[in-house]
Amino acid sequence: MLISTLHGSYLFCALTKCVECSSEASELADIEWDNLGFGLLPTDYMYMMKCSQGGNFSKGELQRFGNIELNPSAGVLNYGQGLFEGLKAYRKEDGNILLFRPEENALRMRQGAERMCMPAPTVDQFVEAVKETVLANKRWVPPPGKGSLYIRPLLMGSGAVLGLAPAPEYTFLIYVSPVGNYFKEGVAPINLIVEHELHRATPGGTGGVKTIGNYAAVLKAQSAAKAKGYSDVLYLDCVHKKYLEEVSSCNIFVVKGNVISTPAIKGTILPGITRKSIIDVARSQGIQVEERFVPVDELLDADEVFCTGTAVVVSPVGSITYKGKRVSYGVDGFGAVAQQLYSVLTRLQMGLIDDKMNWTVELS
Ligand SMILES: *Cc1c(COP(=O)(O)O)cnc(C)c1O
Ligand SMILES: *[C@@H]1O[C@H](CO)[C@@H](O)[C@H](O)[C@H]1NC(C)=O
Numbered sequence: 001m002l003i004s005t006l007h008g009s010y011l012f013c014a015l016t017k018c019v020e021c022s023s024e025a026s027e028l029a030d031i032e033w034d035n036l037g038f039g040l041l042p043t044d045y046m047y048m049m050k051c052s053q054g055g056n057f058s059k060g061e062l063q064r065f066g067n068i069e070l071n072p073s074a075g076v077l078n079y080g081q082g083l084f085e086g087l088k089a090y091r092k093e094d095g096n097i098l099l100f101r102p103e104e105n106a107l108r109m110r111q112g113a114e115r116m117c118m119p120a121p122t123v124d125q126f127v128e129a130v131k132e133t134v135l136a137n138k139r140w141v142p143p144p145g146k147g148s149l150y151i152r153p154l155l156m157g158s159g160a161v162l163g164l165a166p167a168p169e170y171t172f173l174i175y176v177s178p179v180g181n182y183f184k185e186g187v188a189p190i191n192l193i194v195e196h197e198l199h200r201a202t203p204g205g206t207g208g209v210k211t212i213g214n215y216a217a218v219l220k221a222q223s224a225a226k227a228k229g230y231s232d233v234l235y236l237d238c239v240h241k242k243y244l245e246e247v248s249s250c251n252i253f254v255v256k257g258n259v260i261s262t263p264a265i266k267g268t269i270l271p272g273i274t275r276k277s278i279i280d281v282a283r284s285q286g287i288q289v290e291e292r293f294v295p296v297d298e299l300l301d302a303d304e305v306f307c308t309g310t311a312v313v314v315s316p317v318g319s320i321t322y323k324g325k326r327v328s329y330g331v332d333g334f335g336a337v338a339q340q341l342y343s344v345l346t347r348l349q350m351g352l353i354d355d356k357m358n359w360t361v362e363l364s
């Protein structure tokens with residue numbers, strides 16, 4: 001028998017029971033929910049909305065997930081005029097879905113768009129589009145405890161330009177993919193190497209916005225680090241080569257006693273929403289937080305170091321290597337402070353504790 005698959009192609013299937021697995025009406029997609037990683041798994045729908053330079057975004061709509069068409073001269077392809085965002089949706093035990101601070105992603109995209117000379121959706125347009133996209137792909141939101149739906153909004157110069165200039169047309173797009181819990185097989189602390197030659201960002205540059213060009217630029221240092229067995233790279237400021245900045249795609253915190261310190265936002269580090277939330281959670285737990293210049297030397301006598309970002313939430317750092325010298329934090333999994341913060345934040349995001357912060361948005 002021939003049955004239609006989700007993506008419009010046809011699949012020959014001899015088993016009657018396959019008919020059920022192609023039904024979009026079912027509560028959950030028929031996949032191995034226990035084996036989710038952090039790779040792209042195509043879902044049913046994506047959201048698209050366009051606008052011309054100087055205009056406003058309007059008439060966004062859901063489309064079947066699939067390839068998009070771009071003029072070879074599109075601004076995003078030729079000059080990197082593009083931004084991305086990342087957030088997650090969790091399924092609660094009652095079946096409702098929780099988004100975490102989506103308006104923060106909307107605001108960050110608007111700030112990035114200003115830097116990159118692009119028009120951006122309003123906060124309402126952004127949040128509504130995220131909600132619509134998640135609900136249309138509801139069956140791809142993993143069951144409680146199995147992971148989350150990763151939501152990836154993009155903003156790009158899709159219009160054709162030849163000379164260097166802002167594109168004449170922009171596309172806002174959202175796609176989603178189910179992802180597993182980062183620490184599926186237990187918490188594995190990451191091992192970082194401090195990079196003191198290549199830099200991720202410069203004062204006056206674009207390190208503080210989530211523009212696509214910042215990421216290809218770190219691949220070289222990241223690949224070299226991985227080839228030597230490290231998990232990722234920790235960047236230093238490019239002026240003094242002395243102060244911590246961040247990891248390729250997450251922010252960093254250093255714990256000493258009852259104080260946690262993190263580099264202040266000053267244009268060269270990405271203002272993480274997890275970073276900001278962890279700062280608030282820490283203060284609510286009576287932990288002192290300092291946002292300041294953090295010299296690389298402080299890594300030497302730190303009690304714990306951890307990273308924050310949407311994908312990992314909180315990731316403990318097991319060791320940091322700087323100019324050939326390795327400092328270990330002697331933790332097998334989480335240190336006590338990172339553990340406490342991870343636990344409070346993830347339970348809040350998953351709807352397991354009362355959201356006194358009013359950070360979650362519930363969809364049913
Ligand atoms: C996205 C990102 C982060 C983390 O931001 P969140 O909002 O917490 O996900 C940190 N650093 C960089 C460079 C990033 O791109
Ligand atoms: C875009 O929206 C703003 C605010 O709603 C409005 O003032 C402006 O006139 C609109 N521009 C266009 C070209 O429609």
Ligand SMILES: *[C@@H]1O[C@H](CO)[C@@H](O)[C@H](O)[C@H]1NC(C)=O
Pocket residue numbers: 103358360361
């Ligand atoms: C909670 O946050 C939402 C935005 O997500 C806002 O509209 C609402 O007014 C807030 N409620 C309270 C009680 O602050």
